[in-house]
Amino acid sequence: MTIARVRPAIFFSLLALLVAGALIVPHVANRGVVFLSGVVAINVVFGIAFNLAFAKAGILSFGNAMFFAVGAYCAGYLITQQNHLPFVVILLAAAGCGGLLALVTGLLALRRASGVYFAVITLAVGALVHVLIMKLNFLGRNDGLVGVNRPIIDLGLVELDLARGDAYYYFIIASCALLVTLMWVLWSNRFGRSLQGVKSDPMRASFLGIDIDRKRLIALVLSGSITALAGAIYAPWAQIVTPELAHWSFSTMPLLFTLLGGSAFFLGPAVGAILFGLLDYATRSLIGISDLLVGGLLLAVVLSVPGGVLGLLGSLLARVRAPSSPRREGRA
Amino acid sequence: MAGDLITILFNAMIWAMATFLVASGLTLVFGILHVLNFSHGGFFMIGGYVAYTVLSMFGADIPLWAYLVAAIVASVAMGGTGVAVDTLVFRRLKSVDGVYVLIATYALLLVCDGVVKLIWGLNYLSVSPPRELLDVIFLGGAILPTFSIFVILSGVVVFLVLDYVLNRTSAGRILQVIAIDPWMAGVVGINVSSVYRWTVITGFALAGLAGGLLVANQSLSPDLAGIFILQAFGVVIVGGMGSVRGAFVASIFLGLVEALSATYLPNYPGVLFFATIALVLIVRPEGLLSRQATT
Numbered sequence: 001m002t003i004a005r006v007r008p009a010i011f012f013s014l015l016a017l018l019v020a021g022a023l024i025v026p027h028v029a030n031r032g033v034v035f036l037s038g039v040v041a042i043n044v045v046f047g048i049a050f051n052l053a054f055a056k057a058g059i060l061s062f063g064n065a066m067f068f069a070v071g072a073y074c075a076g077y078l079i080t081q082q083n084h085l086p087f088v089v090i091l092l093a094a095a096g097c098g099g100l101l102a103l104v105t106g107l108l109a110l111r112r113a114s115g116v117y118f119a120v121i122t123l124a125v126g127a128l129v130h131v132l133i134m135k136l137n138f139l140g141r142n143d144g145l146v147g148v149n150r151p152i153i154d155l156g157l158v159e160l161d162l163a164r165g166d167a168y169y170y171f172i173i174a175s176c177a178l179l180v181t182l183m184w185v186l187w188s189n190r191f192g193r194s195l196q197g198v199k200s201d202p203m204r205a206s207f208l209g210i211d212i213d214r215k216r217l218i219a220l221v222l223s224g225s226i227t228a229l230a231g232a233i234y235a236p237w238a239q240i241v242t243p244e245l246a247h248w249s250f251s252t253m254p255l256l257f258t259l260l261g262g263s264a265f266f267l268g269p270a271v272g273a274i275l276f277g278l279l280d281y282a283t284r285s286l287i288g289i290s291d292l293l294v295g296g297l298l299l300a301v302v303l304s305v306p307g308g309v310l311g312l313l314g315s316l317l318a319r320v321r322a323p324s325s326p327r328r329e330g331r332a
Numbered sequence: 333m334a335g336d337l338i339t340i341l342f343n344a345m346i347w348a349m350a351t352f353l354v355a356s357g358l359t360l361v362f363g364i365l366h367v368l369n370f371s372h373g374g375f376f377m378i379g380g381y382v383a384y385t386v387l388s389m390f391g392a393d394i395p396l397w398a399y400l401v402a403a404i405v406a407s408v409a410m411g412g413t414g415v416a417v418d419t420l421v422f423r424r425l426k427s428v429d430g431v432y433v434l435i436a437t438y439a440l441l442l443v444c445d446g447v448v449k450l451i452w453g454l455n456y457l458s459v460s461p462p463r464e465l466l467d468v469i470f471l472g473g474a475i476l477p478t479f480s481i482f483v484i485l486s487g488v489v490v491f492l493v494l495d496y497v498l499n500r501t502s503a504g505r506i507l508q509v510i511a512i513d514p515w516m517a518g519v520v521g522i523n524v525s526s527v528y529r530w531t532v533i534t535g536f537a538l539a540g541l542a543g544g545l546l547v548a549n550q551s552l553s554p555d556l557a558g559i560f561i562l563q564a565f566g567v568v569i570v571g572g573m574g575s576v577r578g579a580f581v582a583s584i585f586l587g588l589v590e591a592l593s594a595t596y597l598p599n600y601p602g603v604l605f606f607a608t609i610a611l612v613l614i615v616r617p618e619g620l621l622s623r624q625a626t627t
Contacts (some may be wrong), residue, residue, distance in 0.1 A: 060431040062438075108614055116368055116430045121566060121613055127562055128606035197622050247556065252442065255435060291449060295442025302436045303424055 011184055012209055014267060018044075022173045026166045026289060033281075035237075038169050040277035041176040042234050043257060047269025048183050048224040050254030055263045056192055058199035060115065062251050063105070063122030066129040067098045067224040069246035070154035071231025073133065074098075076145040077242035087151040087162075092231050098228020099221045101129075108219040111213050121221055123248055130246040144242035148235050168237060179226060180270070185221060187266050227254075256294055259301045262308025271309055335473025340591045346480045346565075348587030349416060350546055355423075355564035355579045356490055357538030363574025364511050364531040367422060368429070370437040371452025372539050373561025374452045375413060379543025380405035380552050381452050386545070387459050399462040403544025405609060410540025411533045424524075437472060448554050458551040486545045490534040490538070508529065511574065564607045575585025 027038045033238040046068060049312040053059040074094040078085055086277075092293070131138050150163040153171075186192055197205040198212045206212050224319070235241050244250065254269065261272030284288050303310050358372045386402040387394055389549040421440065425433045460466075462481035469476045508528055510517045518524045550556070566586055571578030588606065593604035 058499070060434070108610065111406075114435050116603075119431065119434055120569060121564070121610075122370065122604055124566070124609050128603065128610065131600070131602040131606065135603070248562075249442070252438065259435065284378025289446065289450070290592055292440045295439045295444075298439035299421070299436055299443065302432055302439065303421065303427075306428070306432065 011266070015180060015184075018270065019173060020179050023170070025199065026169060032137060033171055034166060036173045036277060036281060038237050039234070041172050041274055042230050042237070043253065043273040043277070044228060044270040045176050045179045045183075045230040045233075045262070047254045047257030047273050048180060049223045049230065050267070051258045051263055051266075051269045052187060052226070053219050053223035054255075054258060055268075056187060056195040056199065057216050059110070059216060059220055059223075060119045061122045061220070062217070062248065062266075063126035064227050064253075064254050065248060065250035066122075066126040066246055067227035068231035068234070068250070069129065069133060069241075069243075070101055071098050071228030072235040072241045072245050073139055073145065073231075073233040074228070075232035076148045076314065077139065077234065079148050080145055082260045083151075085148075087153050090151075091229060094232030095225040095229045098231070099225030101228075102221045102224025103217070105224075106217045110216050110220065111300055124316055126251060127249050128249070130243060132236050133241045140241075142243060144239050144240060145235075146240050148241060150236040150239070162236070168201060172237060177227060178228075184266055189220075189304075252298070254295060256298050258308075259298060259306075260308055262310035262312075264266070264307065265310045268308055268310050275309065280287075318323075334515075336595075337478075338472050338474035340588075341593055342474060342476055342480070344584065344587035344591035345426045345484045345592065346549075346587075347590045348583040349484045350542075350549055351560070351567050351587070352385045352487045352580055352583040353490060353542035353545060353582060354463055354539065354560045355544070355567040356494055357535035358454065358539065358564050359568045359571070359574055359579045360494070361531060361535035362568065364507055365528055365578075366574075367433055367437065368456060369535070370434065370561060370574075371417070371440035371444055372535070373435075373557035373559075373564065374441040374448075375410050375536055375539040376560055377448060377552075377554070377557040378413075379410045379540035380547045381408040381448060381457075381543070381554065382409050382540070383544035383547040384452075384459055384552055392460055394460065394462045396462040396464045397550070402547070403463075403541055406544035406547075407541035410543070411537035413540075414536030415529070417536070418529050422528075422532060429624045441561070444458055444557060445554050452552070454554060456551045456553045459548045461548040483546065483549055487583075490541070491576070494576050495580075498590045519560055563605075565604065570612050571607060 022037060022041060026034050029037075046064070048065050050061065050252050053061060071094040074097045075090050078090045078093060105122060109118055109125075134142055138309055148167045151158040153162060160171075161165065162171050194205070194210055195215055197208070198210060198215050202212050205215075231245065257269040257272035257276060259272070261268035261270065263269075265271075276297075279293060282288070283293055301308060307315070354373065354376050358369060361367055361372070362367050374523050380426065383406040385403050385404040392397050421436055422433075425436055461477075461482075465477075465479040465482050467478045469478060469481070506517070506522055506527060510522065510524055514524050517527075518545060523528065563586075567583045568577050570572075570586060571580070571582030586608065590605050594601065597604060
């Protein structure tokens with residue numbers, strides 16, 4: 001599999017385009033669409049964090065829902081029970097919890113199993129987390145946590161009241177853009193390229209002096225803590241945290257975004273998340289169709305467009321460019 | 333006390349054989365094709381719904397023969413679906429990396445969920461056991477429903493038949509050869525792709541059979557696939573991937589864990605089960621009973 005080259009100018013202009021598009025939404029659409037748009041922005045982070053481990057380090061996790069849920073529950077619990085804490089501290093605590101869970105999972109399983117086996121282990125750990133969340137009293141058992149209010153951020157001189165109007169929506173867009181940028185740096189710097197080496201040829205990478213187990217573990221921990229952050233940002237947006245977030249079917253989401261958009265591209269999961277958001281919105285009135293949609297779409301992508309939408313666009317572009325170039329010369 | 337012990341053992345065996353019925357086809361397909369088929373639970377579930385539809389013609393009073401016929405209908409229907417899945421999915425993904433195959437079967441499971449929700453709806457459906465099996469037996473203070481004994485016997489019979497076919501017949505030996513080295517099997521003149529197809533058909537037929545036999549064991553809902561596939565995965569992992577005997581022993585082991593947990597930790601169902609699986613994976617990632625380490 002090829003990985004697209006790093007082009008900072010293109011990345012930042014695409015990111016600016018996405019952010020601009022997201023900022024227009026509240027001015028042109030109703031509250032339902034604004035909510036969905038916020039969810040899509042969080043899903044973009046959810047998807048890219050998954051792909052950071054999947055495409056870069058070759059780690060397939062079927063348990064990313066547990067990181068998301070741990071982040072969301074951490075934020076939900078702290079906001080409802082310890083509301084004197086600054087929101088930034090809550091976010092950091094959530095990221096820490098997600099990272100810790102990823103560290104434990106990785107230490108237990110990464111060295112011993114890879115590929116399909118690791119995927120099944122993450123599934124089992126995720127199921128364990130789901131059962132625990134459903135049974136723990138302080139996490140609200142089956143009902144989850146309700147009344148997760150949007151916080152007020154105290155910046156010393158000014159206070160940002162995120163509960164007012166669309167303030168929390170703008171907060172989501174800003175923090176997601178920040179996280180995406182952070183992941184882009186991780187994806188394209190030395191660290192990202194060494195992960196690439198570990199994935200393509202673990203033996204050669206270890207001959208070159210790369211500690212491959214360590215690199216994989218770091219990739220998983222980063223993916224887990226960023227996913228938990230996405231979950232923590234999600235909790236006040238939905239204002240309710242339910243055990244469904246930890247259910248293993250929710251772990252399909254980042255996989256779907258990634259494969260739909262194209263796992264070889266950094267922004268592949270972003271494209272996938274946006275496309276899925278549109279499809280979800282278009283089919284919202286058809287009950288029972290959502291599983292069929294997610295499953296059928298995923299199956300179709302794996303079977304016929306393994307490169308995802310971006311991969312398909314890339315090859316189409318190449319095909320269009322090839323025959324058209326002589327014509328352009330003739331005209332000139 | 334003796335009654336408690338018998339109840340625990342009995343509950344362990346019900347769980348074990350119900351799960352083994354699902355895990356048998358899963359481990360068979362994995363052993364031969366090296367495909368970990370997530371959608372197995374989905375086809376098990378559809379098998380159950382098919383049997384439900386057949387049995388709904390009989391109303392509440394179901395004769396045993398009709399119950400068995402419904403299970404066979406479900407089995408044949410799922411075997412037929414296996415042909416379609418093999419042609420459309422498994423064959424196309426032969427040269428693709430294992431993780432993509434896993435993702436594809438995961439997607440198939442979601443499709444199964446969606447199909448069930450569309451055709452049979454979200455409500456819980458249930459079938460009563462056949463009229464010959466509505467009694468209970470009292471044994472040392474424990475109450476043993478005859479239908480549960482039927483489930484346990486079904487599991488044992490399926491295991492004995494599979495074990496006989498795999499180890500004592502020429503077809504079974506061909507399967508073992510292909511599992512070890514498909515290329516060499518092709519060289520000596522075995523039609524590998526035909527054997528693959530029949531393995532998939534058998535695996536799916538086993539899923540359908542399990543769905544039909546267990547249709548009265550629990551209520552039917554779209555959650556059924558997820559519950560059983562996780563249990564079956566546990567059994568297959570602990571027993572050593574691809575080993576039918578391993579799956580049989582592991583299902584009894586995990587059944588005991590599950591029954592003990594239900595008796596002594598009733599507020600935390602599943603915790604001990606997943607903790608045991610995690611522990612087994614940490615100590616012996618290749619499974620408790622496998623002879624060699626997975627590479």
